[in-house]
Amino acid sequence: MxxxxxxxxxxxxxxxxxxxxxxxxxxxxxxxxxxxxxxxxxxxxxxxxxxxxxxxxxxxxxxxxxxxxxxxxxxxxxxxxxxxxxxxxxxxxxxxxxxxxxxxxxxxxxxxxxxxxxxxxxxxxxxxxxxxxxxxxxxxxxFCDEASQKRSGANMIEEVVMKSNKTGRVDLPCAQSTIIEIKEGFTGLNFTLPAPRTVAPNMTPTVYLPSCLKSQSRITSKVVCTYYKDKSLFQRGSSDAVLLDDIVGLSVENEIIKNLPEPVRIRFHHSALPPNLSRRCVSWDTRRDNEVKWRYDGCETVKIHDTETECCCNHLRYFAILVQVEQKATVRHLEALTFITAVGCAVSLVSCLVLFYWLCKRRKGKDQSLLVHRGLVVATFFLCLCFSLTSTLANTENETVCKITGTLLHYSLLSTLCWMIVEMFHTFFLVCCASSSNLPSWVFYLSGFGIPALLVCRLLSIGDFYGLRKIMLSEDVTSLYFMCWMLDSDNSRLAHYIIIIGLLSVVVSSGIVMLFFVATKIRNRPEWRKNRMVFFSIWGLTCLFGTTWGLGLFSFGPLSEARFCLFCIINSCFGVFHMLRYYALEQMKKRCELSLDGGSGEADSKCSAFVYERHHL
Structure with missing residues (x-):
């Protein structure tokens, strides 16, 4: 009044x-x-x-x-x-x-x-x-009835609890709070939130408050930790995701806490979730959003167990677990694709070994073309080897082994893509200049092996990018396929799109552009009419290495399953294509040598063309 x-x-x-x-x-x-x-x-x-x-x-x-x-x-x-x-x-x-x-x-x-x-x-x-x-x-x-009818109901509860001038437990029908007084010498605190009698003690969230919460300008500070079992205060309009029942609110008296050097950790206990549901930590800042809007930023989700999830957050506000149906990690016909890939990788491993022995025996001395070919064969061999082992090692569920395997698999993939780019540019240089380049050998090794190593080491220095990855079969969501690869996180997805998709784009685009320039350059040469099929066959095989990977860029839409099958078949047989290509050209060389022994003019013309074409390898 x-x-x-x-x-x-x-x-x-x-x-x-x-x-x-x-x-x-x-x-x-x-x-x-x-x-x-x-x-x-x-x-x-x-x-x-x-x-x-x-x-x-x-x-x-x-x-x-x-x-x-x-x-x-x-x-x-x-x-x-x-x-x-x-x-x-x-x-x-x-x-x-x-x-x-x-x-x-x-x-x-x-x-x-x-x-x-x-x-x-x-x-x-x-x-x-x-x-x-x-x-x-x-x-x-x-009071709880009034709070549940207002958008700022959760704020009302925390404000009235803060005004109660108490420390320790404060009970309301709609929430249970703990008021903690932080004084000088605070080194952190781990405690279990109070809960209503209907909730088992071992099912209530636990909270860790780091020492950095202590304000430098205040002698004492009050922290209010509130446990909300009723999520009616935090209704969310979207129907594709659901909040778990437990919600935790954290606030410090008259302060806005963000960008903490050490995160606050909230561990939620919940029932086991079906494999087709993903769980992520979310937070809502009432000072940032007038309406309830759960955000992923500022929180990291740590899956402790099937029934435990820990949220590590660098700010204070309201925290919860958001679950939703995970569609992207579900793959149709995964078992069939895995079998096809395993068979193709096994054949490619044998082909790479045979081809590497062939290239080493074929010519001695310094030959940059053979150096580039051998580099690509070695990278392809290790890519097929790592991919063959990833599912077997992932089934052991050893985090350290899986992290190492995922790192090696990513490195071998990047190395293969880099060597493909080196192969294309080297071949393009030979066609345009009709001679070998004078670049030292270490430039090729740095491009094929060094740059991928730098990229992988940079990712390892930033954070955890590699580990155990779970993929579900859409035919049976209760079955999981394990592989050692990049983790399912925002940083990993960003690295995937920037690095892998970027290199794939370079391989595909460079193959198409170079084929166009080569066809334009040799079109008016006298040997074109007689040997144009030979030129296209050689360059067709070269571009095949790039365009097959291009299938990975367009694996969506109504024909995505067919593209997945082609992608698995063609790329798992990558080593086989290498061997067939060199075998075909070796046969052409032998026929050329026999024709030269015969001394016909037509044979001389064809073999002269082959001498030029052989450099395109």
Whole structure:
């Protein structure tokens, strides 16, 4: 209640006489005294007379009486200065509230003018007394009902808990809080949140508060940790994801906490989730969003167990686990594709060994073409080898082994792509210049083996990118396929798109562009008409190495399954294509040598063309 107190110029005082109960309260005023008396408190009993500052030139004062029955708190403000008549005694269960005006008495000169309740004017006349009656109700239940109907309901709960002037456990029907006082020398705290009786103790969340929460500018700080079992305060409009029942709110008195050097850790206990559901830690900042909007940023999800998930967050607000159906990790015909790939990789491993022996035996001395070919064969061999072992090693579920295997698999893939790019540019240089380059050998090794090593080492220095990856069969979501590869995280996906997809794009685009320029360059040469099929066959095989990987860029849409099959078949047989290519050209060379022995003019022309074409390898 607020109003204007019309008084005399003499000394004035604030008189109070308050008792526990729920009978009535009177707010009255005369020439020298503003009086509040009656029985509406839960525990507070107070009788006092407080002298007020006087000003001989002032004959009226503005005042307000604030009553918070849930906290048993009464404050009177006169001319902007606050006087606490009843301190907070914690959150009250039964209290006197719903005060309604029962009686009022008019005055002639001194009293209360322009009396109002919550801004609504009661009377503009000068009144000597206002009398209010209240009802005894369950304050906690009413407060929770009001909070659940407002968007800022969760904030209301934390604010009233902070005002309760307590430390330790504070119970409400809609939430259970713990108030922790942080003092000098705070080194961190790990504790279990309080929970209602209906929840098993081992199912309540646990919270770790790091030492960096201690403010440098305050001697003591209060941290409110609230456990919400009822998620009606945090309704979310989207239907593709669901919040788990447990929600935890963390806040520090009069401070905004973000970008913590050491994260706050909240461990949630929940029932086992089906394999087709993903779980991620989310947070909602009421100061950032007026409506409930759960965000992934600022929190890292750590899956401790099938029934335990830990959220490591660098800020304080409201935290929960969001679950949704995971569609992207589901693959159709995964077992068939895995078998096809295993067979293809086995054949490619044998082909790479045979081809490498052939290239080493074929010619001695320094030959840059053979150096590039051998580099690509070695990278392809290790790619097929790592991919063949990844599922076997992943089934052991050893995190260290899987991390090493995933790192080697990623390195061998990047090395293969880099050597493919080196092969294409080297061949293009030979066709355009009709001679070998003078680049030192270490440039080729650096491009094929060194650059991928730098990229992988950079990823390892940033964070955890590699480990155990689980993929589900869409035919049976209860079955999981394990492989050692890049983890399913935002950073890993970003690295995948930037590095792998970037290199694939370079391979495919460079193969197409170079084929166009080569065809344009040799089109007007005299040997074109007789040997154009030979040129296209050689360059067709070269571009095949790039375009097959291009299938990976377009594995979506109605024909995605067919593209997946082609991708697995062709790329697992990558080593076989290498061997067939060199075998075909070796046969052409032998026929050329036999024709040269015959001495025909036509044979001379064809073999002269082959001498040029042989460099295109």
């Amino acid at each position: 607020c109003g204007t107190w019309r008084h005399g110029n003499a000394s004035r005082n604030l008189k109070s006489d308050l008792k526990a109960g729920c009978k009535e309260i009177e707010i009255s005023a005369n020439e020298s005294t503003l009086s509040i008396q009656g029985s509406i408190t839960a525990k507070c009993t107070r009788s006092s007379s407080i002298p007020l500052e006087s000003n001989p030139l002032q004959n009226q004062s503005h005042f307000c009486v604030f009553w918070e029955p849930l906290l048993d708190l009464m404050i009177v403000e006169v001319n902007g200065k606050k006087y606490t008549l009843c301190e907070s005694h914690g959150l009250q269960g039964t209290c006197c509230t719903d005060l309604s005006l029962e009686d009022q008495k008019t005055a002639t000169l001194y009293g209360i003018e322009n009396g109002s309740i919550h801004g609504d004017t009661i009377s503009y006349n000068v009144m000597e007394l206002y009398r209010f009656r209240g009802d005894t109700i369950n304050c906690k239940e009413k």
